[in-house]
Amino acid sequence: MNRIEVNNLNVYFGDSQVLKDININIPKNTVTALIGPSGCGKSTFIRTVNRMNDLIPTFSHDGNVYLDGVDIYNPKMDVVDLRKKIGMVFQKPNPFPKSIFENVAYGLKVHGLNDDDAIAARVEESLKSAALWEEVEDKLEDSAMGLSGGQQQRLCIARTIANNPEVILMDEPCSALDPISTTKIEDLIHKLKNDYTIIIVTHNMQQATRVSKYTSFFLLGELIESDLTDKLFIDPKDKRTEDYITGRFG
């Protein structure tokens, strides 16, 4: 069953077309990796899926994006609710300048949860899921800005999980992290994939093979090829995919 379906999606910033006729299905509770050279539109694509691009005045699009069969760009769509269902983890860890606790509680409070006990329980649960609890349980009231980069990124994942989303979008979540933190995040992705549909942008092919079931290759705003990760990396159908993954690109 597909959680997300994208049909004939074109995206423009002003006059320039950034995504061209994208068609892709993202199955439920799997990890899909997006790869491709810098500037090919990977970030733009995932930001289209949670309507973050709405914040950019020059953004326009045509085509359809469905979440569980519902067109997310239909006029009746509640964007706030959509972004709650489709969480996002950014390339650079961006915790709020608040306490660790408040960071994780943020989404809950914003969505009207007032019960302190329920919030505390959810915060603990989310930090545990994000494999951060043991490192921070004694200092929940400390500022999140004092954490290491890897801890901050796991905090941002915890913050996203706390909202109980259906989909998690990750835009190069490890690019600012050291190998140990990267391993922790990858382990985390393995754990999360049972309950969440994950789309991860990565520049690291090994990472794509380690964490994802499906991989899609983007080039110059086009989706060149989508397949099972194992298949795409061993036996790509398109010459351009092969050139890219073997490093012969350009």
Added chain:
Amino acid sequence: MSLNLPQILSPKNSQRIMNAIFVCSGLITVLILIFIIGYILIMGLPVVNLEFIFSNPIDSGRAGGIFPMIISSIYVTLIAGIVSTPLGVGAAVYLVEYAGESKITKIIRFGAETLASIPSIVYGLFGLAFFVVSMGLGWSILSGGLVLAIMALPTIFQVSEVTISSIPSSYREGSYGLGATKWQTIYRVVLPAAIPGIVTGIILGMTRAISEAAAVMFAVGSALSVPISMFDPGRPLPLHLYVLATEGISLENAYGTAAVLVILVLAVTIIANFLIDKYQRQIMGR
């Protein structure tokens, strides 16, 4: 082609000289400050005691204390703060978060810059014409406070605007990404992160307001008694100081008044900075 300019100074020596220049300019700035404050305190403190602070002036201020002036100063400054803070911060939020770059924002910014550069005596005249006469508020604490509010407004606005626009957009994206609305993002993320800067702006505006004689002298009246309601006239410290000195009433008490004013401003600044630092450490974790 290569040109070998004779090296008059080795890089090391030119570095030393520049260091010395910077250290000197820093030192001179601090010394001027210490000299002025020290001078005022040395001249003024001998007359400052509890009685001076807590009693009413006698014989136009030749004797007695400055209690009504201290109350007037605090009163007008509070009114100025209460009026100008929401206006200044509100305008800054509007400009950064809602307006986008446009003609209107340019005009508002230009307006604030112009307001900031108008001499305070002109504000004073405006206060007389507008608040005292046209609006019929009379010579009162309220009229004086409102003039000071307008004077402090550009400072609060400009500092808030710079602060809010320097809040990283990654904070906003993080908030939107979790499904927060625009207002929630402003109220829960942007403003708390901007508080140190905004409070600095408010303190700058308020210390300027509390130090003003020219701006209030046509608006606040010149009463020697403690103002009770904000429609009563008053006489803030700088105005009292000005009257004592220019009318040759008591230079001694003028210095005493100046010393109290300086201590008040120093205390507010130091306490505010301490609180800002504490808050900053709390939210930024260092």
